[in-house]
Ligand SMILES: Nc1ncnc2c1ncn2[C@@H]1O[C@H](COP(=O)(O)OP(=O)(O)OP(=O)(O)O)[C@@H](O)[C@H]1O
């Protein structure tokens with residue numbers, strides 16, 4: 658990582674108040690959905706500028722979820738311009754660079770890392786309050802590159818998404834170890850698809866009965882925060898498929914109130930992080 662590149666990246670990051678990485682051990686647990694909803698939730702405060710960066714190179718799903726399918730990246734004098742969903746919500750995705758979603762499979766290690774570096778360095782977000790980064794599932798070279806490029810100390814922290822299933826929880830342990838190894842702070846864990854609340858009688862059923870106490874127990878054992886549990890709600894997928902914000906489409910849903918609580922906790926964590934930095 659050359660000094661000139663590092664300097665260019667630092668310059669970009671100076672305009673970014675908070676950086677949150679969204680991680681998951683396994684694919685399909687709802688990481689991209691969470692990143693999209695987090696971005697919408699933070700941008701509900703019009704005084705905040707929010708950026709959502711999708712570097713899930715093998716399966717960029719953010720363009721569709723944000724209603725931006727078919728959009729392309731535009732180059733300006735000061736870098737790549739994000740695509741705006743709202744005035745205060747900009748999105749950049751590798752999906753904007755691909756002709757078809759199937760093109761992603763041809764990206765190989767060094768090329769992927771080069772692209773990630775470019776994404777972090779060359780996107781002209783302007784002044785932003787929150788940069789949410791949707792990463793690929795697992796802990797791969799890409800994650801190491803991201804942390805290396807950003808510098809762990811420039812990231813407020815990571816949010817790890819899991820389901821209550823034991824296999825998913827085992828992978829979360831690996832994610833947590835990874836974070837410790839690279840000194841990336843952990844904001845907390847979100848247990849997604851955690852039970853189903855019947856829309857008629859409001860009865861809660863466990864779809865994936867946790868055998869070992871679920872994320873709650875794991876978080877206690879590993880001394881990390883459980884930010885909250887999001888129940889299964891079929892409306893989440895429907896809203897995302899339409900590129901709409903689930904939070905505004907289903908304001909009364911129990912999943913919306915869980916998301917809102919979790920988003921608030923992330924905001925509080927970030928505020929606290931800034932204060933601690935200021936004290937130092
Ligand atoms: N709480 C939920 N209730 C119901 N469906 C959900 C919930 N969370 C996510 N989903 C659905 O699960 C599917 C997988 O979600 P998503 O694409 O966000 O996963 P992911 O972890 O980002 O996967 P990958 O990293 O492999 O792209 C989607 O169809 C999404 O709509």
Ligand code: SF4
Pocket residue numbers: 855856857858859860
């Ligand atoms: S009994 Fe309750 S939870 Fe079961 S289907 Fe009927 S309304 Fe839904």
